[in-house]
Amino acid sequence: MTALVLRGGEVFDPETGQFAVRDVRIADGVFAGPAVDGDELVDVTGMVVCPGLVDLHTHVFTGQDLGVDPDDFAPPAGTTTLIDTGSAGGHLFGAFRRSAVERSATRIRAFLNISSVGTTSIMLGGELKAPHYANEDVAVECIEANRDLLIGVKVRASADVGGEHATEALRRARRVADRVALPLMVHLGPRPAAIDEIASLLGKGDILTHAFSGWEGNRVILDGRLRDSVRAARDRGALLDIGHGMSGFDPGTARAMLELGELPDTISTDLHTYSRHLVVDFPTVLSKFLALGMSLPQVLARATLAPARAASLADSGVGTLRVGAPADVAVLRRVAGDFDLGGIPATERLECVVTLAAGRTVYDGRAAA
Numbered sequence: 001m002t003a004l005v006l007r008g009g010e011v012f013d014p015e016t017g018q019f020a021v022r023d024v025r026i027a028d029g030v031f032a033g034p035a036v037d038g039d040e041l042v043d044v045t046g047m048v049v050c051p052g053l054v055d056l057h058t059h060v061f062t063g064q065d066l067g068v069d070p071d072d073f074a075p076p077a078g079t080t081t082l083i084d085t086g087s088a089g090g091h092l093f094g095a096f097r098r099s100a101v102e103r104s105a106t107r108i109r110a111f112l113n114i115s116s117v118g119t120t121s122i123m124l125g126g127e128l129k130a131p132h133y134a135n136e137d138v139a140v141e142c143i144e145a146n147r148d149l150l151i152g153v154k155v156r157a158s159a160d161v162g163g164e165h166a167t168e169a170l171r172r173a174r175r176v177a178d179r180v181a182l183p184l185m186v187h188l189g190p191r192p193a194a195i196d197e198i199a200s201l202l203g204k205g206d207i208l209t210h211a212f213s214g215w216e217g218n219r220v221i222l223d224g225r226l227r228d229s230v231r232a233a234r235d236r237g238a239l240l241d242i243g244h245g246m247s248g249f250d251p252g253t254a255r256a257m258l259e260l261g262e263l264p265d266t267i268s269t270d271l272h273t274y275s276r277h278l279v280v281d282f283p284t285v286l287s288k289f290l291a292l293g294m295s296l297p298q299v300l301a302r303a304t305l306a307p308a309r310a311a312s313l314a315d316s317g318v319g320t321l322r323v324g325a326p327a328d329v330a331v332l333r334r335v336a337g338d339f340d341l342g343g344i345p346a347t348e349r350l351e352c353v354v355t356l357a358a359g360r361t362v363y364d365g366r367a368a369a
């Protein structure tokens with residue numbers, strides 16, 4: 001099989017945080033050593049080359065109300081790994097496996113919803129309003145049977161999803177995560193649950209998503225500084241994830257956090273049926289953080305290696321350019337101009353040009369460029 005060499009690109013290695021103009025060679029679906037005669041050359045001069053993007057918060061339960069088709073939106077965005085965050089609970093995980101994972105060419109892992117019905121629809125109230133669906137034994141049994149795909153437990157612990165039951169569901173999700181020794185992802189929404197209680201339950205590897213949202217009385221910032229409870233959770237190793245979505249991202253909170261030097265640990269889209277028009281795509285979400293003052297290395301690291309680590313995939317090479325790792329690649333272009341990115345003025349935006357998944361071209365937008 002002919003090896004492929006991407007030549008001339010500005011290659012970003014998230015393991016060093018450095019850019020360098022160098023070849024990226026791919027053979028037999030993995031990253032390989034230096035180019036040799038006979039390799040197929042692809043000129044990517046002037047473009048950014050990085051590991052395929054890893055989106056830590058998405059909804060890809062295809063055929064379910066919220067779910068979008070992963071092969072529809074991931075390849076054109078440079079995304080090669082998707083984490084579904086709680087679309088399915090224990091009683092629907094078999095359907096999720098069949099409709100999303102087995103039918104998709106994109107790598108998919110998932111957090112299991114503590115509610116056995118999962119996030120069935122965000123239009124009809126929440127999956128936690130009937131508390132008996134938040135069944136700990138059902139969740140544990142499902143995770144033990146599906147450890148090839150499940151990487152953690154998700155709970156949307158907020159008033160809109162669980163009413164007065166939200167805080168109890170949070171505690172149940174914490175117990176399940178402890179029983180199976182996997183991370184807990186909690187979404188931040190309107191009280192209850194209160195952010196201080198959520199943060200108090202988060203430890204190393206756990207994730208607060210929608211962390212830069214702007215819910216009154218439930219923001220990560222209090223009186224102009226990072227809340228003590230969130231500071232303590234970060235110090236214990238808990239991660240702050242973006243989860244842009246419909247109402248999961250507030251530019252004002254983001255500006256304030258970045259001014260405090262409190263960068264997110266991971267950047268993700270929360271792309272689903274009802275957020276798609278706001279999210280647009282992963283490069284657009286990343287461009288917002290460039291416009292807000294983060295550097296390109298800071299942004300790309302939080303969309304590749306950092307989420308791969310959070311999803312326990314980095315040891316297998318996902319999110320890296322290591323020789324021998326799956327050759328997942330995003331080739332991006334920096335487009336200059338005057339843009340309005342959802343109310344954030346920007347002078348450049350990232351666009352995906354080419355996407356490779358395990359060495360195979362799954363998107364090629366060069367002709368459209």
Ligand SMILES: [Zn+2]
Pocket residue numbers: 057058059085243245270
């Ligand atoms: Zn979500």
